[in-house]
Amino acid sequence: MGCEQWREVLSAQLDGEESPEERAGADRHLAGCGDCREWFDRAASVTRRARLSVSAPGPDLTGVILDALPTRARRSRRARLLLTLRATLGLVGAIQVVLGLAQVGRAAAGPHLHAGGPLASGHLWHEAAAWNVAVGAGFLFVAARRTPPTGLLPMLSAFVATLVLLSVNDLVTGRVDTTRLVSHAFLLLGYAIVVAMSRPGLRPGGPTPRGVEDEPRWRIHVEDEVPAPGLRLLPPPHPGTARHRDRTAA
Amino acid sequence: MTDDAQITAWALAAGRGDRDAASRFIRATQQQVRRFLAVLISPAEADDLTQETFLRAVRALPSFAGRSSARTWLLTIARRTAVDHVRAGTSRPRTVPMSDRYDSPDLARDGFDRQVVLERLIAGLPAERREAFVATQVLGLSYAEAAEVCGCPVGTIRSRVARAREDLVAAVDSRDRRAERRGGSTAG
Ligand SMILES: [Zn+2]
Numbered sequence: 001m002g003c004e005q006w007r008e009v010l011s012a013q014l015d016g017e018e019s020p021e022e023r024a025g026a027d028r029h030l031a032g033c034g035d036c037r038e039w040f041d042r043a044a045s046v047t048r049r050a051r052l053s054v055s056a057p058g059p060d061l062t063g064v065i066l067d068a069l070p071t072r073a074r075r076s077r078r079a080r081l082l083l084t085l086r087a088t089l090g091l092v093g094a095i096q097v098v099l100g101l102a103q104v105g106r107a108a109a110g111p112h113l114h115a116g117g118p119l120a121s122g123h124l125w126h127e128a129a130a131w132n133v134a135v136g137a138g139f140l141f142v143a144a145r146r147t148p149p150t151g152l153l154p155m156l157s158a159f160v161a162t163l164v165l166l167s168v169n170d171l172v173t174g175r176v177d178t179t180r181l182v183s184h185a186f187l188l189l190g191y192a193i194v195v196a197m198s199r200p201g202l203r204p205g206g207p208t209p210r211g212v213e214d215e216p217r218w219r220i221h222v223e224d225e226v227p228a229p230g231l232r233l234l235p236p237p238h239p240g241t242a243r244h245r246d247r248t249a250a
Numbered sequence: 251m252t253d254d255a256q257i258t259a260w261a262l263a264a265g266r267g268d269r270d271a272a273s274r275f276i277r278a279t280q281q282q283v284r285r286f287l288a289v290l291i292s293p294a295e296a297d298d299l300t301q302e303t304f305l306r307a308v309r310a311l312p313s314f315a316g317r318s319s320a321r322t323w324l325l326t327i328a329r330r331t332a333v334d335h336v337r338a339g340t341s342r343p344r345t346v347p348m349s350d351r352y353d354s355p356d357l358a359r360d361g362f363d364r365q366v367v368l369e370r371l372i373a374g375l376p377a378e379r380r381e382a383f384v385a386t387q388v389l390g391l392s393y394a395e396a397a398e399v400c401g402c403p404v405g406t407i408r409s410r411v412a413r414a415r416e417d418l419v420a421a422v423d424s425r426d427r428r429a430e431r432r433g434g435s436t437a438g
Contacts, residue, residue, distance in 0.1 A: 011412035015386055017393045042419045049368050050387045050418075058284045058297050062276045065304045066269065 001025075003036055010040050014047050085193050086143045092190040093139025099183055100132030132187075135159070139190045142197065150198045160191045252278040254319040261320035265311035272311070276304055279321060282389060283328045289372060289384045290332045299335060303328040318398055325389070325399045329381060336377070371421045375414050382410035383418075 009026045012018040018026070030037050104126065138156070142149040167184060170176040257278055263271035283303055288296035307327050314323060372380060372388075378400075385396040386407070393411075397404045 007416060008409055008412040011415045012393075012408055014415075015393065015411065017408065039416075039419060042422065043415045046368070046415065046418045046422060047387060049365065050372065050383070051390070052365070057281050058300065060277065061280055061297070061301055061304065062273050064301060065276055065308060066273055068305055068308070 001029075003029075003033060006030075006033070006036055007039060007043075010036065011043065014044055082197070085197055089139050089190055089193045089197075090143035092186050092193070093136045093141075093143055095186050096136030096139060096190065097133050098136075099186070100129045100134075100136055103129035103132060131159075135187060135190070139194070142194055148198060149194050152194060153198055156191055156194060160187065163187070254321055258316055258320040261311060261314055261323070262316050264308075265314050272308065275320065276308075279324055280304065282321070283324060286325060286328050286384060286389055287332055289369065289388055290329070290381060291335060292373070295335070299328075299331055302335075303331045306331060319395075322391070322395050322398045325385070325391075326401070329399055332381075367425070368418075368422070371418055372414075374421070375417055379410045379414035379417065382407050383414035386411050 006026055006029045009018055009022045010030075013023060013026060030040065135156070138152055142152060163184065167176065167181055171181065257275060260271040260275040260278070264275050280300060284296050284300040287299040287303070291299060303324070307324055310327065314320065372383065375383060381400055382396060385391045385399055386393065391399065393404050393407045396407045400407065
């Protein structure tokens with residue numbers, strides 16, 4: 001073993017990271033090598049000074065860093081809200097479709113099941129069912145996509161407004177039973193969610209909750225991403241700055 | 251210094267959204283992070299880089315699993331921030347540590363400036379040796395912890411620290427010899 005290898009052992013010894021055998025071997029080498037004795041002394045003195053080096057403490061950054069947090073919390077709240085809205089809308093859409101299909105089934109079973117008067121019979125009944133299925137499919141579409149649902153709004157608004165006016169009228173004149181009106185509640189709920197999702201602040205395709213400039217290069221789990229259990233932020237195995245001078249030395 | 255277990259506990263609580271724990275975590279670790287970055291990059295850029303490190307860390311806290319100590323986890327992020335900073339080329343070009351100003355024998359005899367000289371010599375080490383040396387000597391991490399922070403085997407840390415010591419001993423030697431020569435010429 002040459003002086004170079006012994007110096008690695010001596011260096012480890014200065015850090016208390018040597019094995020007992022290494023220490024004994026290094027002691028024997030030092031006894032017979034003046035160069036390494038001198039190097040060991042110098043290395044010890046450089047080490048002492050390096051450990052002493054104190055930089056003036058910097059400013060307390062706690063406030064600055066925590067101030068950056070609330071916006072992030074707000075953004076993640078928004079992301080959660082959006083997710084809830086989309087899930088609810090998906091459910092409402094599914095119910096709407098099921099109600100529409102059930103309406104078709106009931107029409108096939110016989111028009112007299114419903115107390116809706118003239119509407120309850122024949123083709124008009126089918127047409128109403130088709131509308132329910134279509135609106136449900138629209139809700140499902142909006143829930144599944146991440147794009148703003150603004151395109152659906154005009155038609156939905158007209159449909160809902162007309163339906164509300166006619167329902168009120170039918171209710172007053174006693175031409176509709178309340179169970180039928182209850183099913184409209186799903187439609188109203190879905191409509192409300194679509195309106196909410198069209199607002200710029202909540203638009204799925206709107207301002208992204210993530211910074212672009214300050215995004216670190218490795219993957220960090222944020223917001224709606226589910227963190228993998230036990231993930232550790234270790235740097236990639238081959239750091240980009242690697243100069244391989246040490247590898248040959250090692 | 252607050253112990254590792256306490257800091258890790260704060261980090262875990264902060265990851266669950268506890269703001270108070272987050273502020274304790276930051277307060278307990280920021281000076282060490284700053285010191286690491288000051289020696290690794292430069293004192294002038296240390297504040298900015300410390301802030302950047304903590305912003306990254308705070309964002310990543312929810313995924314911190316506590317399998318390693320929060321301190322080494324945080325220093326890993328600090329190192330990554332430093333690496334990215336250098337790679338992005340935003341770092342000021344590092345001046346060769348042997349500037350003439352510090353060659354003056356009067357300054358070199360002064361304890362404070364000897365310290366400045368040593369810090370400049372450390373700053374002049376090749377990047378990998380520098381981070382291994384700073385992590386183990388200036389921050390006092392064990393070789394195992396430093397290996398975790400630098401993402402390399404323990405044996406590599408050991409050899410890098412030894413090479414860094416050799417570089418520093420050689421640099422201090424040559425400086426001392428030059429200072430002696432200059433001192434001798436003024437005297438005679
Ligand atoms: Zn020797």
